[in-house]
Amino acid sequence: MFKKFKIPEATVGRLTAYSRFLKEAEEKGISTVSSQQIAKATGVTPAQVRKDLAYFGEFGTRGVGYNPRELYNYIMKILGLDRRWPVIIIGAGRLGAALAMYKGFAERGFDIVGIFDIDPEKIGSKIGEIEIRPLEELKEKVQELPVKLGIVAVPAASAQQVVDYMVESGIRGIINFAPVNVSVPEGVVLRRVDLASQLEYLTFRLGESR
Amino acid sequence: MFKKFKIPEATVGRLTAYSRFLKEAEEKGISTVSSQQIAKATGVTPAQVRKDLAYFGEFGTRGVGYNPRELYNYIMKILGLDRRWPVIIIGAGRLGAALAMYKGFAERGFDIVGIFDIDPEKIGSKIGEIEIRPLEELKEKVQELPVKLGIVAVPAASAQQVVDYMVESGIRGIINFAPVNVSVPEGVVLRRVDLASQLEYLTFRLGESR
DNA sequence: GGGGGATTGTTAAAGATTTAACATCCTTGT
DNA sequence: ACAAGGATGTTAAATCTTTAACAATCCCCC
Known part of the structure; x- marks a missing residue:
């Protein structure tokens, strides 16, 4: 290419x-x-x-x-989609869980292979087929496959910390759903998806026309 | 302004x-x-x-x-955020449900005031505080408040149809999570959020560097 | 086998966005 | 009161993206 x-x-x-x-x-x-x-x-x-x-x-x-x-x-x-890609999700809240079950990913070749969280209450319970594991096990899992892609669905306050750990573990492409700006080192691709911001765009444009 | x-x-x-x-x-x-x-x-x-x-x-x-x-x-x-905005969601699948419960919206002034679906199985059950209602009741609800903003979380195949009905009902700003291009008339603002596409961006950039 | 119609690939122009530069203005210290 | 330092607002340059135009090429039909 x-x-x-x-x-x-x-x-x-x-x-x-x-x-x-x-x-x-x-x-x-x-x-x-x-x-x-x-x-x-x-x-x-x-x-x-x-x-x-x-x-x-x-x-x-x-x-x-x-x-x-x-x-x-x-x-x-x-697009690099002539193969399937394993993906891990950090954060097993509602958004993380919904993303884990989202059919649209598998259809385009992305397989959710792990969900991690720090909340001890959540560890062990399942989302679909996948068991929520403690964040400490991330590195092992990521290097085992290996996994290059990760999704961040944690609160804004812990996003940077989580991202750092993901990068350290070997993740090289990250989608961040936390409404905060995080930084990554050279060679790691980061994308931010801010859901509330999408609605704000609408209200801005609606306000414009009046 | x-x-x-x-x-x-x-x-x-x-x-x-x-x-x-x-x-x-x-x-x-x-x-x-x-x-x-x-x-x-x-x-x-x-x-x-x-x-x-x-x-x-x-x-x-x-x-x-x-x-x-x-x-x-x-x-x-x-941004038009000097007031709160009611928002309705169409599609009570996993994504729709997760969005309905997403705390980030309320924090920025968006209140989910209704969830609608066509699946008779789902009607009547609750997501958080909100009961899933049949799509036919959308128009009434939208005009009652009125609601100007809507989120589409239905399969791609029915997205255009749903969007048309939303517009007819009075919705003027729409976020579309269905991975398909839909059209809206003049005066309606549409935004598309394609979750799989975000991952595809990552794989593209990762492929670039090799 | 040659002409008409259609559609790509490509180059040039237009338009939009980002970056840079700098004049203006405010605060602080003497 | 005035000069120095610092940060904005604004204009100009640079960069990036989109649109338009057109030559090159292919297919179909006669």
């Missing part, structure tokens, strides 16, 4: 959307799709679709379009 | 982060903060902080900095 240039974050997000549409198209037995069709289905412009794909190579045929299955496979490979 | 120009989406997201830091600072009894301090705490540049604020007015004192409480109040007002 030859990525000579820095790929915009937004492009990566759109690739996901494209891939979902392509999978649908393939399942419907459609043999070619145009950038226009992809664009319409995903809410972007056709130029955007072609530009996004151009970062990675040439996947279509001029005058014709793209083969859904082929392009789907390419995109999945670009 | 005089917003003469179009405000970047990213700016809105950062305001949330600033406000959280400012609240902390105020609680600690700090009397002034600089753009540099805000920047450091939220992971942006000081210039960015000042630029973001400049869209809305002048809130600081040259040579001094900002008063945390004052700036916090301004930002909350800008």
